[in-house]
Amino acid sequence: MCNFFLITALEIEEKCEASDTEKQLAATAIRNVLSVLTHYSESTGRLVCEKRFGPSFVSSSLHISLGRIKQSFVLVDPHLPDIPIVYASDAFLRMTGYARNEVLGQNCRFLTGVDTDPSALHQIKQSIQAQQACSVRILHYRKDKSSFWNLLHISPVRNATGKIAYFVGVQIEEGSVDRHGLSPEMRQLSVVGSIKVAVRISSMSSSSKSP
Numbered sequence: 068m069c070n071f072f073l074i075t076a077l078e079i080e081e082k083c084e085a086s087d088t089e090k091q092l093a094a095t096a097i098r099n100v101l102s103v104l105t106h107y108s109e110s111t112g113r114l115v116c117e118k119r120f121g122p123s124f125v126s127s128s129l130h131i132s133l134g135r136i137k138q139s140f141v142l143v144d145p146h147l148p149d150i151p152i153v154y155a156s157d158a159f160l161r162m163t164g165y166a167r168n169e170v171l172g173q174n175c176r177f178l179t180g181v182d183t184d185p186s187a188l189h190q191i192k193q194s195i196q197a198q199q200a201c202s203v204r205i206l207h208y209r210k211d212k213s214s215f216w217n218l219l220h221i222s223p224v225r226n227a228t229g230k231i232a233y234f235v236g237v238q239i240e241e242g243s244v245d246r247h248g249l250s251p252e253m254r255q256l257s258v259v260g261s262i263k264v265a266v267r268i269s270s271m272s273s274s275s276k277s278p
Contacts, residue, residue, distance in 0.1 A: 125154050128272060132265035138258045139238040141175065142224070145195060145231060149174045153233070162238060164210035175236060178217075180208040191221060198223050198231055202255070204241070216241035220255040224263055226270035235262050 125133065125142065133142070139158035143150045155170045163170075163178065179188065187205040194201035200222040207217040218239040226232040237255045245254055 126269055129265060129269035130154070132269065133262065136258060136261050136265075138254060140258055140262070141170070141236050141238075142233040142262070143175065143236065145234055150195070150234070159238060162209070162215075162240060163207075169210075178207040180206070180212075180214065182206055182214070183208075191219075194221055195234060200259075202252075207238075218251045218255075220252075220259065222259045224259075224266050227267050228270070232266055232270065235259055 133154055133156065136156060137158055138156065139162045140156050141152045141159055142154040144153045147153075151172045151174060152170055155167060160167060160170065176188070183206050187203045190201060190203050191205075200220070202218070202220045205217050205219055206214055208214050218241055220237045220239075222235055222237075223231045224233040224235050235258075237258045239251045239254060245251075249257070
């Protein structure tokens, strides 16, 4: 089993190098999101701008690598006030019904509702404060107010220097079936492993380009 994960990690690492075209496309996508957020701040008077959120967006190369992961997950930045979402996968958006501009910059508590168990939220808060991984079964709500049981796994993600850069939250709707027959736990660990490799490689690349 260990060999399997090692081979998988190496395969992911080899595929993380993005072409110039992919980098340009990712950079354009990020600029488009910033444009939407800026328009939102201008129309509502609420501060959402590049100065506040620009540094928290993931790099273009990391954005591309994360986009290859098809599972539902988000990255949050524990170094920013209220620990906002800085990346949301397409699968997460499909699961919850929200658009990307409605998710970025939000704390994950927007998924909770009247019947969400406060003890599950407390467990999540404690794990983040302790910088440890945790798994919880929590009742979450989609944009259309329908509820679902979320098998949520949260894990710290460190950069190449060993510093925690993000926390990842991997969501699996209870009762969903994986086409490869993997258990929810194995699916979550696979996603977390892929994200950790992508973040490490991205941070190493950024460090090597620094003067």
